[in-house]
Amino acid sequence: MKRPKLAIVYGAICGGCDVALVNLGEKLTTILEKYDIVYWPAVVDFRRDELKRISEVDIGIYMGALVSSEDIELAKLLRSRSKILVAYGTCTIYGGIPGLSALLGAKRVLEEVRFTLTTSLEEVELPKLAKLPELLESATSILKVVEPNIFAPGCPPSDSVNEALLEVLSDYARGIKPKGRIFLGEPTPLCNKCTRKPTDTSKISMSKIRRLHELKLIEDKCFLEQGVLCMGPVTRAACDLPCIKNNLPCVGCNGPALDIDDMGLEMLSALSSLLLVEEERELLEEGLVKEMDRLVDLIGILYRYTLPSSLLIKLKLGDHRGE
Amino acid sequence: MVEWKPRIVAFLCRWCAGSAAELAGISRLSYPAEIIPIILPCSGRVSPRLIIEAFLNGADGVLIGGCHTPNDCHYISGNFKAFKRVYLLKKLLSQLGMNPMRLRIEWISATEAQKLVRVVEEFLNEVENLGPLGGIFHEKA
Ligand code: FES
Numbered sequence: 001m002k003r004p005k006l007a008i009v010y011g012a013i014c015g016g017c018d019v020a021l022v023n024l025g026e027k028l029t030t031i032l033e034k035y036d037i038v039y040w041p042a043v044v045d046f047r048r049d050e051l052k053r054i055s056e057v058d059i060g061i062y063m064g065a066l067v068s069s070e071d072i073e074l075a076k077l078l079r080s081r082s083k084i085l086v087a088y089g090t091c092t093i094y095g096g097i098p099g100l101s102a103l104l105g106a107k108r109v110l111e112e113v114r115f116t117l118t119t120s121l122e123e124v125e126l127p128k129l130a131k132l133p134e135l136l137e138s139a140t141s142i143l144k145v146v147e148p149n150i151f152a153p154g155c156p157p158s159d160s161v162n163e164a165l166l167e168v169l170s171d172y173a174r175g176i177k178p179k180g181r182i183f184l185g186e187p188t189p190l191c192n193k194c195t196r197k198p199t200d201t202s203k204i205s206m207s208k209i210r211r212l213h214e215l216k217l218i219e220d221k222c223f224l225e226q227g228v229l230c231m232g233p234v235t236r237a238a239c240d241l242p243c244i245k246n247n248l249p250c251v252g253c254n255g256p257a258l259d260i261d262d263m264g265l266e267m268l269s270a271l272s273s274l275l276l277v278e279e280e281r282e283l284l285e286e287g288l289v290k291e292m293d294r295l296v297d298l299i300g301i302l303y304r305y306t307l308p309s310s311l312l313i314k315l316k317l318g319d320h321r322g323e
Numbered sequence: 324m325v326e327w328k329p330r331i332v333a334f335l336c337r338w339c340a341g342s343a344a345e346l347a348g349i350s351r352l353s354y355p356a357e358i359i360p361i362i363l364p365c366s367g368r369v370s371p372r373l374i375i376e377a378f379l380n381g382a383d384g385v386l387i388g389g390c391h392t393p394n395d396c397h398y399i400s401g402n403f404k405a406f407k408r409v410y411l412l413k414k415l416l417s418q419l420g421m422n423p424m425r426l427r428i429e430w431i432s433a434t435e436a437q438k439l440v441r442v443v444e445e446f447l448n449e450v451e452n453l454g455p456l457g458g459i460f461h462e463k464a
Contacts, residue, residue, distance in 0.1 A: 265371040272407035280403040281393045
């Protein structure tokens, strides 16, 4: 029987996604035995031209953010060759950490890089010497370029998401094709799955805003109730709660839960309904402001992983009016 | 070329700011026509998303009018919720590079038709000075 072909390509990748996949160890190798790996920079030595020459792969996996013209081309190339395209990792799906560069724009990002003290003169001249791919104004979601079939969210995708992906791979090798648009992992908000329960589930109130080092954490109690900002209410529960279990609040790396498209705005709204609800009347506006001013870098908190695919960034890029 | 006029969306709660707008009408006070009032049950109903969508759909400024704190809101504490949302959103927008003056919240009771007119005129003026909201990469905060 002909073995199905697998290609894995990288955009702007930190390597974590690759490691997360490889971490599956034996489970991965037993499935990969059924596949021909035609492209995967970390594993087999093929050049990009060879990917171009291949007429068809069965499963194409795109990892990493799309930050340059080259990444866009690569995503298009992979889409055109693959029967099933997998968007792997939060960077690919929502922009991820590199997506925060959308705040600065390409020109300022390059300036920042070139004029830091650690950069040598030769590097400053680099773009003139070599023709580098053009940096996009903002890192972008793969969805703005092509339509993937399968989404594996997470930074990096959790074991449960990876195992769900392996299942798809092994099904495919047995001739069962995935249908429609599939999001791997639990779709509901993280709070549903969280082990730290609030005192009263129907009414969580945050009586202060504190950073982790500023308080003595009670280990089985809801973070929000203790005043620590946690993105649980709006984040997809596709992970195995590694942060929560290790006494760290959720930072939203799985992207928005089902039916939420802009997790930052949604969380901002939720936060306003939780924060100091019992104390509103005595604190009044001034007191509320004082506590809210403890939140610095709101974008970094609310949009750490999803800025390029947010409504908010449309406002920044001014692409809403076609002017 | 047509002269640019700012567009302002005002979300007013039905019990206070909205009633004030009606009172202004009944008392024949006039206020600028650039403002589009939208009456909602309570200022606490205004989600951040509603505000952002207003900006995305062409508003140059967004005004939110509710009942006076601490005790006037018809739904007890909707105005406090609105206040927190607007304050945090202002922080968010200025981090993004947009002038937070484009967003304003005011408490206007049902009898304060005069105040409504003053606020609308003032706000319109401010937004007019800021100019149209295009791409906001270079807007000075
Ligand atoms: S009813 Fe006016 S602010 Fe709630």
